[in-house]
Amino acid sequence: MSRQQRDALDALLRSAPRTETPPTVEEQRDGFAAAVARPAPDGVVTRSTRLGGRPALELVPDTASGRGRLLYLHGGGYVIGSPDTHTGLVGELALRAGLRAVSVDYRLAPEHPFPAAVDDGLAAYRELLATGSDPRETVLAGDSAGGGLGIATLLAARAAGLPQPAAVAVFSPWADLTLTGGSIRSKKAADPIFAEADLRAYADLYVGPGDRSAPLASPVFGDLCGLPPLLVQVGANELLLDDAVRLAGRAGADDVEVTLEVGPGLPHVFQHHHGRLQEADAALDRAARFLTAHLGAGHPPRP
Template sequence: MSREQREAIRQFRASSPLDLGGAVHEQRALFEQLLSHHPVPEDVIVTEAHYDTIPGLLVELAEEPCVGTVLYFHGGAYVLGSARSSLGIVADLARRSQTRVITIDYRLAPEHPAPAATDDAVRAYRALIASGVDPQRVVVAGESAGGGVALGLLAALSAVDEPMPAAALLFSPWVDLTLSGDSMTVRAEADFILNRTALERRVRDYLGDASATEQHSPLFADLHGLPPTLIQVGSDEVLLDDSTRLAARLVAADVSVTLDVTAQATHVFQSFAASWDEADAAMTRAATFVRTMVKP
């Protein structure tokens, strides 16, 4: 990563009026605007769809056969974002992996507190499998809070011994709502995307009761029986320890896991793949993982 690339991303974030710890209804519009500045490529088809009663978007390639399905959960600290706001990274993943990607509009807090997001993820996954899709041709994926939703889905499936997907792909997952990782402090100065104050407010929105933070943190769930997992994270993230501790817990649960850390990278840096060399390389690795896991 060149100094110029990193500085361009930092300036882009600094110039944005988005405040991840700000008033929800004001920030939702800003979040959508910030993440929708990349147009969907012409060779990508986006179709509205429902899985059970959960709305979402089906993202497919116009002229390439799809080799599998990715069920994707957007980021936004459990209170912001939408299936449409994730289209930039989703379309990139679909093109690189040659899969169809379904991105889900799970319910958001504070209107719908925990465990609404995870419940919606479970319902959408069950509906997808009930439609005839082979679970072994499915990868569950998510970014930031969406990574937490994806992990919560997998833990819920494991708890009732339901068919697992082929794999999981997690971009900078937020899986510890107790905010107890050392990187919350150690990486605070380096992280120009997230900060503890903003995350604390979003935890209150999502849970209400602070005593429930560990209960609703998928990091602390029983992770036995989960599928092979690729975790990508940047070394400059306050959420770095969410990924490193998750990888360690997956190893302890006998789950195959790859922890892919990119030096000096920021939160969900893969979304800058068009202008950041390391982000481009990380997306290629993620797509290769997906394609390998779903191929016949």
């Protein structure tokens, strides 16, 4: 069944129309929302809030014990996406982990280029700590650009003298905006979603003429010493495979406890397809166990 699910998903993703004329940013945002947005799962209550001066979405699962907080940073190439597009994904992770979560609507390019997103991630994390969240009971997660942003946020927090959270999990992180990973080219035929030009266009909008190798833009080039335990999940069929592999390798070289999981035959942020793909559900279960296992005194995930 799982092989059939993977093949069906690959065919579905490849069937998405591509136009000769690049869509506008607003068209991309609308299209992304229509393609990936899913409601919160049963058992998760959502409400609008603010964090770090930005709108945010709080997700409270009925499995939450009152201990632990999850800060989530959504994907979308720093140009598209929002907490609303990721309600289903974040809600599933929060429910499985039994953690209250908050998903931040950080500023997007091109209206707000680098380092606006990093500033917002840091402000959100800083406010969590300032309002009573114990860093030992706080975890962070993100996908795609939000995965890279999550690591950049922790680098910025370290530079600001803030304590690190208990753990961080990233799904298909975009960690190298210079696009030098070998899989950008070697996985060209395997990736059903992206072409190299798509990634380059997002990098152009986010960083522009700036230094794309700066660690806060491309954490794969950063010094990751002192970061918390890290889980990296990635699909084998994606251009950003080497971003994930090199990020995990950089973390390991810098004495960070790191776990790398590569899913055979899987696309970018396959976790979005929970409930329809066995590997997505299993990956979210493992991510929930990883995050909760590193909380202060341990916290059992939802069975």
